[in-house]
Amino acid sequence: MSRVYNFSAGPAVLPEEVLQEAAAEMLDYKGTGMSVMEMSHRSKPFEEIINTAEADLRELMGIPDNYKVLFLQGGASLQFAMIPMNLMKNGVADYIITGQWAKKAYQEAKKYGTANAIASSADKTFSYIPDCSDLPISENADYVYICENNTIYGTKFKTLPNTKGKTLVADVSSCFLSEPVDVSRYGVIYGGVQKNIGPAGVVIVIIREDLITEDVLAGTPTMMQYKTHADAKSLYNTPPAYGIYICGKVFKWLKKQGGLAAMKERNEKKAKILYDFLDESKLFKGTVVKEDRSLMNVPFVTGNEELDAKFVKEAAAAGFVNLKGHRSVGGMRASIYNAMPLEGVEKLVAFMKKFEEENQ
Ligand SMILES: *Cc1c(COP(=O)(O)O)cnc(C)c1O
Secondary structure, three states: OOOOEEOOOOOOOOOHHHHHHHHHOOOOOOOOOOOHHHOOOOOHHHHHHHHHHHHHHHHHHOOOOOEEEEEEOOHHHHHHHHHHHHHOOOOEEEEEEOOHHHHHHHHHHOOOOEEEEEEEOHHHOOOOOOOOOOOOOOOOOOOEEEEOEEOOOOEEOOOOOOOOOOOEEEEOOOOOOOOOOOHHHOOEEEEEOOOOOOOOOOEEEEEEHHHOOOOOOOOOOHHHOHHHHHHOOOOOOOOOHHHHHHHHHHHHHHHHOOHHHHHHHHHHHHHHHHHHHHHHOOOOEEOOOHHHEOOOEEEEEOOOHHHHHHHHHHHHHOOEEOOEOOOOOOOEEEEOOOOOOHHHHHHHHHHHHHHHHHOO
16 A cells, blocks of 8 residues: 555545545444444434534534534535525625635625625736735625635635625535634634635535524525524435544544644645745745735645646645645645644655756
8 A cells, every 4th residue: 555645636645544534444333244334324323423413523623503504515615695585685795705715706796796805816817815804794684704814825814804794604515623712703614625625515504593494585495405404414315424424533533633733733734834935945936925825725826837737746746735726826735634743744845955956
């Protein structure tokens, strides 16, 4: 067996320990004589898996009792529609456009009501987070929407926007569980798990109870109503059971690492190694303004497309894979999620130094 250092933006690296445990339980989960994949979602063992996963997530994030945790499907992209369909009581929402995912969410919301783009960093290819301290928040806005960590561009909100009392909704797909978070500042926190938590197919929605009502847009499918899933404790229909099981294992792993404060410390240390190198390198350059840099996704370029391609190719041959930047921005991107070991980043930087020396 030989494992690579996988810098993919998602689906992404998972803790090796978790994969090993899952492998050991593949044929016989705790004496049930079957795999979790083969198990009824209404069985006792699965009930325990999903309840434990929720309890561990609540503990990790300090989720208050007046928030529901939902394990859903359809990826983060389905939430682009579910959010307006469920939350637009006045038919108005404000969006802060900091990249492609925020833009997609905004465009989807426009189908269901009035979505206003109240700030954007499109003018500089989304390389920064706009000042959100005093935005023209709509008086009757049902919510203010952000994508908290921009997976493609590598920016992160270091302070949350001033929503002037309106409900904050955040897509945290690529920064989920990377640092402590004050859940009470949000109405909805959601993310696809395939970036920083588990296998694709699960989206976790953490939603304040008062936002879960029957008063949804006319015609909203049953499966797209938060109330359906909240009432049924995520078991209205067959949930992505195996994915939830792996997420649960990652939550246990995170607790063992010391929780989210410890993860933040580790993530800062890892990111610093890479950013410090980018700041001193004569060949490689980071593409994001320093104060808005993401701890999770680090885009960089050499300024020469041919050299970028050569780097990506040689890096892959050396065991550092998926470093090609998103097709919309080019260059490189190293995603260094929770499960990327410090050693992976150190070795990548050593490889970059060597490449720089050879290609001056
Ligand atoms: C990957 C990603 C998405 C899309 O996720 P899907 O699960 O593929 O729908 C949305 N938002 C962010 C921030 C992402 O990183």
